[in-house]
Amino acid sequence: MQTSIPLPALYRSADILAFHSRDLEAVAEQVEPARIRKGVMIGGVPVLLDIALGADVAHCTVQADGPLTPDDLRQIDDALLNILALRIDPAPFLAAVAGDPLLGPVAQRQPGLRIVQSATIFEALTWAIIGQQINLTFAIALRRTFILQAGRQHSSGLWCYPEARDVARLGAEVLTGRKFSRSKADTLLRLTQLVDSGELTLDRHQDAADVAASLLAVKGIGPWTVNYALLRGYGYPDCSLHGDVAIRAAFQHLLGEDAKPDMARTEALLARYAPHRTMAAAHLWASLHPRDDQQAA
Numbered sequence: 001m002q003t004s005i006p007l008p009a010l011y012r013s014a015d016i017l018a019f020h021s022r023d024l025e026a027v028a029e030q031v032e033p034a035r036i037r038k039g040v041m042i043g044g045v046p047v048l049l050d051i052a053l054g055a056d057v058a059h060c061t062v063q064a065d066g067p068l069t070p071d072d073l074r075q076i077d078d079a080l081l082n083i084l085a086l087r088i089d090p091a092p093f094l095a096a097v098a099g100d101p102l103l104g105p106v107a108q109r110q111p112g113l114r115i116v117q118s119a120t121i122f123e124a125l126t127w128a129i130i131g132q133q134i135n136l137t138f139a140i141a142l143r144r145t146f147i148l149q150a151g152r153q154h155s156s157g158l159w160c161y162p163e164a165r166d167v168a169r170l171g172a173e174v175l176t177g178r179k180f181s182r183s184k185a186d187t188l189l190r191l192t193q194l195v196d197s198g199e200l201t202l203d204r205h206q207d208a209a210d211v212a213a214s215l216l217a218v219k220g221i222g223p224w225t226v227n228y229a230l231l232r233g234y235g236y237p238d239c240s241l242h243g244d245v246a247i248r249a250a251f252q253h254l255l256g257e258d259a260k261p262d263m264a265r266t267e268a269l270l271a272r273y274a275p276h277r278t279m280a281a282a283h284l285w286a287s288l289h290p291r292d293d294q295q296a297a
Contacts, residue, residue, distance in 0.1 A: 010112030087235035124233025187220030
């Protein structure tokens with residue numbers, strides 16, 4: 001199956017490629033100049049999403065190792081939008097902060113910035129759990145282990161990020177024997193079993209407050225994990241990442257202060273950007289790592 005997706009003006013392909021190339025061992029994602037190959041389980045079928053990025057269009061080829069249902073195809077369309085960061089339109093945020101003294105200049109320097117998402121909500125949520133309270137390098141290594149233990153290989157050889165049904169068959173010892181803490185393994189399996197049984201529905205059309213409440217009811221999942229999943233998985237435009245250390249560091253830098261603001265003050269600072277706090281977070285993150293062509297700006 002092949003499809004073409006138009007890309008908007010100021011589209012920053014480099015951001016998309018960088019997000020999907022964080023695992024240098026390329027177990028489930030292979031990134032080349034202007035190309036992403038991503039493996040993901042959809043409806044129990046290993047699927048390869050092969051995306052070629054052109055100047056104004058993404059040419060997408062879907063290679064499935066089995067038959068796909070109409071619902072599976074809808075999930076694939078959804079995944080492509082997520083991978084390409086086309087879920088949230090940045091224009092409303094840019095308009096809202098045009099006169100803002102703090103984020104206005106930051107946004108003006110990077111008007112094409114977008115939120116890149118995980119292919120599926122389940123991937124975003126499990127990745128958020130894997131990354132809780134550890135550094136990025138270790139988190140990426142654990143994610144790789146998770147994929148190799150629960151995922152399946154596509155006929156191309158690329159591994160596919162698992163679905164809940166794949167993870168539900170694992171025992172905790174499979175993960176703890178490979179450097180997962182017991183609490184992290186238990187949280188992953190607890191979430192997975194709820195999703196697999198249908199007790200917990202991962203539906204992006206649900207109200208954000210309802211989603212947050214249902215996720216917070218799962219032992220081991222806290223506010224940071226919920227907000228990260230809402231941002232990277234559900235694609236909600238108004239997620240407050242006040243618990244994120246990098247967000248606090250960005251505010252410290254922009255405010256010219258000697259210490260990071262605490263979470264309560266960070267939450268208050270972010271509140272001024274509602275209902276566009278997701279894009280505010282994106283620009284705060286980016287302000288810590290300006291692009292090469294803006295270093296002197």
